[in-house]
């Protein structure tokens with residue numbers, strides 16, 4: 001979907017719950033606040049949640065309509081909102097403590113290239129958290145995009161994981177009102193001593 005299609009979708013109605021994804025909230029619950037980039041932030045549910053916990057967050061998305069929904073929410077003034085295509089965005093001005101990428105689905109090699117660049121935006125020890133629909137969700141889960149080529153998977157994210165000290169790379173189940181959905185999670189740290 002291009003930016004116009006996402007704008008149309010966001011203009012129609014709020015798309016996601018205002019709450020963070022449960023796994024995102026669980027993994028980040030005990031991480032001390034610092035600087036963060038929320039790539040493809042949409043309506044900003046994660047950016048706003050992080051900002052509420054003391055993080056300095058830059059939320060990037062190419063849908064101005066999506067970001068506009070986030071900007072209307074309480075606490076929005078604590079987030080820096082950037083309307084940009086993540087594939088063109090030059091990255092944060094200084095190394096960050098966290099890059100979060102939630103449910104951004106791009107064909108190869110765009111996703112792989114973007115995530116490798118995102119690792120380079122982290123300070124040594126900084127964390128990358130990627131969560132998205134797993135390719136097996138098409139046959140064995142509910143919801144989400146149905147084109148296998150853009151979906152995540154442990155194998156697909158393995159080359160990005162190889163750039164990190166990995167705490168978790170796995171297929172996980174997410175309960176939804178419609179049934180169980182399958183996601184992939186990549187959660188790791190940029191090695192201390194890695195070159196920028």
Ligand SMILES: C[S@@+](CC[C@H](N)C(=O)[O-])C[C@H]1O[C@@H](n2cnc3c(N)ncnc32)[C@H](O)[C@@H]1O
Nearest residue numbers: 006040041042061062063066084085086102103
């Ligand atoms: C499924 S939504 C997820 C939004 C948010 N991360 C969340 O979890 O609530 C996917 C988002 O990716 C954005 N997106 C897709 N391709 C993009 C691109 N090339 N550059 C910037 N944003 C993009 C869309 O505008 C949309 O807001």
